[in-house]
Amino acid sequence: MESFVTKSPRETEEVGANLAKRLKSGSVVALFGGLGAGKTAFVRGLARGMGINSEVSSPTFALVHEYEGNPPLVHFDMYRVTGWDDLYSTGFFDYLDMGAVLAVEWSENIENALPEGAIRVNIIKVDDNTRRIEIE
Numbered sequence: 001m002e003s004f005v006t007k008s009p010r011e012t013e014e015v016g017a018n019l020a021k022r023l024k025s026g027s028v029v030a031l032f033g034g035l036g037a038g039k040t041a042f043v044r045g046l047a048r049g050m051g052i053n054s055e056v057s058s059p060t061f062a063l064v065h066e067y068e069g070n071p072p073l074v075h076f077d078m079y080r081v082t083g084w085d086d087l088y089s090t091g092f093f094d095y096l097d098m099g100a101v102l103a104v105e106w107s108e109n110i111e112n113a114l115p116e117g118a119i120r121v122n123i124i125k126v127d128d129n130t131r132r133i134e135i136e
């Protein structure tokens, strides 16, 4: 396990951008950490590190945002996903088959569906501006 301490959203993005270098088609980045932990900030960095220039925002309402790239990045918010039917309707398994990189906020809610090789990123709120990020 690797562990990082960040003192700003920018630093959290940087950790994401560095992880991006190790991702490939079909990689799943499973994000854990409560409300406002910094999951979306981390995914913003992932996108940047993958060379994607799109604006990254939380897929709170759409549940999934797709960003063009090679491979593409697909960003999920599983906050309101509580069962297999919900999960299928996000397209999770289709995107996996397509070989996109998947970044999954609220992975707590779909833990049983995560593929074996998923990279687990746990973001812990230490205080207002400090986060501990554990990558396994």
Ligand SMILES: Nc1ncnc2c1ncn2[C@@H]1O[C@H](COP(=O)(O)OP(=O)(O)OP(=O)(O)O)[C@@H](O)[C@H]1O
Residues within 6 Å of the ligand: 006, 007, 008, 009, 010, 011, 012, 033, 034, 035, 036, 037, 038, 039, 040, 041, 042, 058, 105, 128, 129, 130, 131
């Ligand atoms: N070190 C840090 N890393 C990331 N975010 C930080 C940090 N310090 C403070 N913040 C603040 O925490 C918030 C993180 O928001 P973000 O949307 O990334 O979290 P989230 O985990 O995606 O939340 P949600 O549960 O709503 O999806 C922002 O308001 C950001 O400014």
Ligand SMILES: [Mg+2]
Residues within 6 Å of the ligand: 039, 040, 058, 105
């Ligand atoms: Mg978020």
